[in-house]
Amino acid sequence: MINPSDLYKRRIDFYSKLAPRILKHMDLVGYIRLIIVVITIISGVYFFRDTSDYISFGIIICNIALFIYAVNFHNKLKNYHKHICILKKINEMSIDRLKGKWTDFSDKGEEFIDEFHSFSKDLDIFGKGSLYQWINSTTTYMGRTKLANILTNPTKEKDEIEKRQKAIRELSKKRWWRQRLQAESMLVLEKNNGRDKSNKDLLKWAVAKNSIYLNPYVKFIIRLLPIITVITFILSINDYIPFKLALLLIIMQFLMLLANAKEFSKQFDLVFKYKNSIKAYEKIIDHFEKGNFKSQYIMSLKDKLRNEVGLIASRQLKNLDKLVERTLYRKNMLFFPINIITLWDYQCMIKLEQWKKQSGLSIKSWLDVIGEIEALSSLAIIDYDNPKWTKPTITDKRSVLNAKHLGHPLLTNKRVCNDINLNDPTKILLITGSNMSGKSTLLRTVGINLVLAYTGSVVCTKYMRCSIMNIKTCMRTNDNLERGISSFYAELQRIKVIIKELKKDKEVFFLLDEIFKGTNSYDRHIGAKMVMKQLLKNKAMGLVSTHDLELGDLEKESKGKIKNYHFQENYKNNSIYFDYKLRKGISKTRNALYLIKMAGIEIDET
Structure with missing residues (x-):
């Protein structure tokens, strides 16, 4: 099997060679356009000297046609060049992701950070150096939102997880195909700084009906009146009828436009705001519709890409894009007389209302499909980039987590893997160890792999079997001066939520890191002991890290429901080393005083 890194490098090399060739073709077309202009000018001079010179006139007409073709061809080459550059960038980002240089990716999902979420803050789901920043390849608003939702609101259905897998x-x-999907949206959305805006206003517009423009009598009058006006104007020029009659009709149509000018501007400006987005949606859906898929989950998404009367989503969005383009004509002052004569604004309103009648109720489901397929494509990157990772087995059995060679997905270059086994009778792994030995990282390793397992993704392990559980964490609790909350009280609140969930008979997987560290050692010990005993009484399982070695006595008291594991360090040449390997039993080492000495603080050991 070819290494993903090698394939990405091949594509980068291919695009690096192709892009300059396209630029050369663009330059050539530019020179051809210049030659056409020069020949046209020379032919024009000869024609104006002798208007009977039909050869010169023919050359002028042909050159104008050639010039228009050359301009269109140049624009196609320009768009193709942009497309190639974007594909090159996508592959360069893929290389950076493999090398662990992804923390500079611009989209960190910071707007999705929720201080009160049950696990996202503690497990680094959003923000710099987060899971979202690592895997995200979405560009649209729906894709970004859907990916965030999948990561923070795991499905509780085994069947859905397996279909996603x-x-x-x-x-x-x-x-x-995935890279084309990403490039199609990036190409159009680069005018929006590469990111789509919220589509809330577009969806509101799509379902808000203005029935007057769908009234058959109104449509008949709006379409007939310009025809009558044009005929009247032609007849008045030829003195068949008074010119005043034609002028009266033109003034009447002008007043009709003036009466609804504000409404037209409001409606047209709203849809124009989404012009780039609509074009991107059309490109993405068209790309999706043309793809060949077999999985049941993806085929069910494809089935949603039709409106109420069976019209294809991509065509309907393309029609909407064309309608939005037509509304722009009114912004050109030279078009103003045509607007009056044809009642152009009214014609556009009628067309837009007809579009809403056909597809207004369907567009939300289409955009949801875009979000879903973009989010799934992001998760597919993990599978492709990490061929040695495995698909977890989701079991109906309660309270099970078995993993062999489990590693932290985001620690590309410094990953150390460990085995985790939690199933009856064992409910809690108590992790001890000195400072910086790897306790907190282990908790995050377990948590983030569970999150990935519930999304349908592969996980960073050789084998994993797990139940579907509600993930709850208590790791990063800090004082909040604005709300008057201490870190100790914040911990209590998080633990209260866990206990509350258990009382609802919900299956919980918890990760508790140094609980009650904000209080004295006696209260911390008693409090932690009571919490762990409370958790054992209910349908909960998880990991607890601590510096309190006396809690290790709970292994005997719990009759195997709590198991002790620890990390240890080694000292060599006045330096401290960690191997981050998990071992059975309670930690036998301490390093706080050693680290204090290394900081230059004198210790009186008498």
Whole structure:
């Protein structure tokens, strides 16, 4: 099997060679346009000297046609060049992701950070150096939102997870298709700084009906009146009828436009705001519609891409894009007389209302499909880039987590893997160890792999079997001066939520890191002991890290429901080393005083 890194490098090399060739073709077309202009000018001079010179006139007409063709061809080359540059960038980002240089990716998902979410802050789901920043390849608003939702609101249905697993595996094999999907949206949305805006106003507009423009009598009058006006104007020029009659009709149509000018501007400006987005949506859906897929989950998404009367989503969005383009004509002052004569604004309103009648109720589901397929494509990157990772087995059995060689997905270059086994009778792994030994990282390793497992993604392990559980964490609790909350009280609140969930008979997986560290050692010990005993009484399982070695006595008291594990360090040449390997039993080492000495603080050991 070819290494993903090698494939990305091949594509970068290919695009690096192709882009300059396209630029050369663009320059050539530019020179051809210049030659056409020169020949046209020379032919024009000869024609004006002798208007009977039909050869010169023919050359002028042909050159104008050639010039228009050359301009269109140049624009196509320009768009193709942009497309190639974007594809090159996508592959360069893929290389950076493999090398662990992804923390500079611009989209960190910071707007999705929720201080009160049950696990996202503690497990680094959003923000710099987060899971979202690592995997995200979405560009649209729906894609970004859907990916964030999948990561923070895991499905509780085994069947849905397994369907997603198959969909993600199928998408992982379609690297070129996925990159095209990303490039199509990036190409159009680069005018929006590469990111789509919220589509809330567009969706409101799509379902808000203005029935007057759908009234058959109104449509008949709006379409007939310009015809009558034009005929009247032609007849008045030829003195068949008084010119005043034609003028009266023109003034009447002008007043009709003036009466609704504000409404037209409001409606047209709203849809124009989404012009780039609509074009991107059309490109993405068209790309999706043309793809060949077999997985049930993806095919169910494809089935949603039709409106109430069976019209294809991409065509309907393309029609909407064309209608939005037509509304722009009114902004040109030279078009103003035509607007009056044809009642152009009214014609556009009628067309837009007809579009809403056909597809207004369907557009939300279409955009949801875009979000879903973009999010799944992001998760497929993990599978493609990490062929040695495995698909987790989701079990109906309660309270199970078995993993072999489990590593932190985001620690590309410094990853150390450990085995985790939690199933009856064991409910809690108590992790001890000195400072910086790897306790908190282990908790995050377990948590983030569970999150990935519930999304349908592969996980960073050789084998994983797990139940579907509600993930709850208590790790990063800080004082909040604005709300008057201490870190100790914040911990209590998080633990209260866990206990509350358990009382609802919900299956919980918890990760508790140094609980009650904000109080004295006696209260911390008693409090932690009571919490762990409370958790054992209910349907909960998880990991607890601590510096309190006396809590290790709970292994005997719990009759195997709590198991002790620890990390240890080694000292060599006045330096401290960690191997981050998990071992059975309670930690036998301490390093706080050693680290204090290393900081230059004198210790009186008498």
